[in-house]
Amino acid sequence: MDFYDLIIIGGGAAGFAAAMKANDLKIKTLMVNNDAIGLGGTCVNVGCVPTKYLLNIGDLIYESRKQRFEGIKSSISFNFQKVIEGKNNLINQLQHDKYENVLKKLPNVDLVEGNAKFVSNSEIQVDNQKTFKAKKFIIATGSSSFIPPIKGIDQVDYITNIEALQLKKLPKTMIVLGGGALGVEFAQLFSRFGTKVHLFEMLDSIVPNEEPEISTYLKNYLQDEGIEIYTNANILEIENEGNENVIKVLHNNNESTFKAEQILIATGRKPNTHNLGLEEIGINLGKKGQIIVNEFMKVGENIWAAGDVIGEPMYETVAAREGMIAATNALSDEQIKMENRVVPHAIFTNPQVGSVGLTDLQANQMGFDCRCNTIPIGFVPKSKIINEDRGVLKIVINRKTEEILGIHILSTNAADLIHEGVMIIKNHMTLDDVINTIHVFPTLSEAIKLTAQSFKRDISVISCCIE
Numbered sequence: 001m002d003f004y005d006l007i008i009i010g011g012g013a014a015g016f017a018a019a020m021k022a023n024d025l026k027i028k029t030l031m032v033n034n035d036a037i038g039l040g041g042t043c044v045n046v047g048c049v050p051t052k053y054l055l056n057i058g059d060l061i062y063e064s065r066k067q068r069f070e071g072i073k074s075s076i077s078f079n080f081q082k083v084i085e086g087k088n089n090l091i092n093q094l095q096h097d098k099y100e101n102v103l104k105k106l107p108n109v110d111l112v113e114g115n116a117k118f119v120s121n122s123e124i125q126v127d128n129q130k131t132f133k134a135k136k137f138i139i140a141t142g143s144s145s146f147i148p149p150i151k152g153i154d155q156v157d158y159i160t161n162i163e164a165l166q167l168k169k170l171p172k173t174m175i176v177l178g179g180g181a182l183g184v185e186f187a188q189l190f191s192r193f194g195t196k197v198h199l200f201e202m203l204d205s206i207v208p209n210e211e212p213e214i215s216t217y218l219k220n221y222l223q224d225e226g227i228e229i230y231t232n233a234n235i236l237e238i239e240n241e242g243n244e245n246v247i248k249v250l251h252n253n254n255e256s257t258f259k260a261e262q263i264l265i266a267t268g269r270k271p272n273t274h275n276l277g278l279e280e281i282g283i284n285l286g287k288k289g290q291i292i293v294n295e296f297m298k299v300g301e302n303i304w305a306a307g308d309v310i311g312e313p314m315y316e317t318v319a320a321r322e323g324m325i326a327a328t329n330a331l332s333d334e335q336i337k338m339e340n341r342v343v344p345h346a347i348f349t350n351p352q353v354g355s356v357g358l359t360d361l362q363a364n365q366m367g368f369d370c371r372c373n374t375i376p377i378g379f380v381p382k383s384k385i386i387n388e389d390r391g392v393l394k395i396v397i398n399r400k401t402e403e404i405l406g407i408h409i410l411s412t413n414a415a416d417l418i419h420e421g422v423m424i425i426k427n428h429m430t431l432d433d434v435i436n437t438i439h440v441f442p443t444l445s446e447a448i449k450l451t452a453q454s455f456k457r458d459i460s461v462i463s464c465c466i467e
Helices: 013-024 041-046 048-066 080-104 181-193 212-224 316-331 360-365 381-385 414-426 431-435 446-454
Strands: 002-009 029-033 109-113 116-120 123-126 130-139 143-145 173-177 196-200 228-230 233-241 244-251 254-260 262-265 269-271 298-300 303-305 345-347 352-357 370-376 392-398 404-411
Touching: 002 013, 002 316, 013 029, 013 041, 013 080, 013 109, 013 130, 013 316, 029 130, 041 048, 041 080, 048 080, 048 181, 130 316, 173 181, 173 244, 173 254, 181 196, 181 212, 181 345, 196 254, 212 228, 212 352, 212 392, 212 404, 244 262, 298 316, 303 316, 345 414, 352 414, 360 370, 360 392, 360 404, 370 446, 392 446, 404 414, 404 446, 414 446, 431 446
Parallel strands: 002 029, 002 130, 029 109, 130 303, 173 196, 173 262, 196 228
Antiparallel strands: 116 123, 123 130, 143 269, 233 244, 244 254, 298 303, 345 352, 352 404, 370 392, 392 404
């Protein structure tokens, strides 16, 4: 039996962050990672990296057809199979450079491939064969697609993000179930490649966790591109009919039928806590199957957990931070708390969504006397220069102190713009702090300053550069 000071179960963002911290502390560590997705976890293999690669190509195809500028004529052709091969080459390169090579440079960390299962508080078995023992453990097994209990779903060949990213042939038609971040990204991705897409969301808006203004405008933009979107849609049944999949939907009190070559399930994520033997060591799970941790990422006497396996928010950046904190707290006297007050997130549609801090609703629920202003991105001169003025920017403030509590953007490059918002929220900045900060002209980031100014003046009657 091999003995380690620390065993990390999972080789994704949280697991790697924990491993690097353990190596820095010169702790004898074992990482156990199964081959369900691959080294690096969801983000690099079937999440952030491949979807953004394909979304970028989709943007190029769409822009070649749209012709935003006078005097420009262009056309573009593509080979979908070659595009997928390019995506696979990118993943292989990043796996090698950022994960395999990183592990090789961590002399205190060993890797074992396989499925780990607890047999006691101090032992695990890998693939029910070899046993490893450790003083301490970090569980970082990530998450996987949540498959809703729809009648007939087990009888059809639906796909998730994993299979969607491996398709060798572009489907002519696709039904996307779920209007969250994953659903809208895949819907636009395939639509821009030429697939006819129908998207169904059971709630009354897509991206329902975003500000209502953002949800409404994004829905309109996606529909303008030809994506058919149905909210308040209850999927009654799924069945196979020849080479097509058929869904029965209750929408606006009417039952309808839709057909498509592919059905993509994008209805959320569930923590990977099954088959870990957690019941053997007395670990209780939350209502959604997540491991419950305290503010120091601790589960039990010698067990910590990090990443998607502990539930929302399920972001790669959050997982990495949690992994580092879990390892620090497990292996040193320093005890760090996970701070979720300033966690930005983005949706990589076009236009993009970027958000940080409190929404209007959240601020009110927390008892703030808040005030909000929203401006069209078209007020920003740079939007006219690049001929792309779709979007809005909303700021939420504490009415009494004018401290900015939340910034929410729908625009080109919102995922990059939001980082100014991160620093604003992190440093408890006020409207005047932003207004008195000089921004580069012409840039889209001026939208944040303009929105701050809108609380104090009519920005429809100011020149391009002011204050």
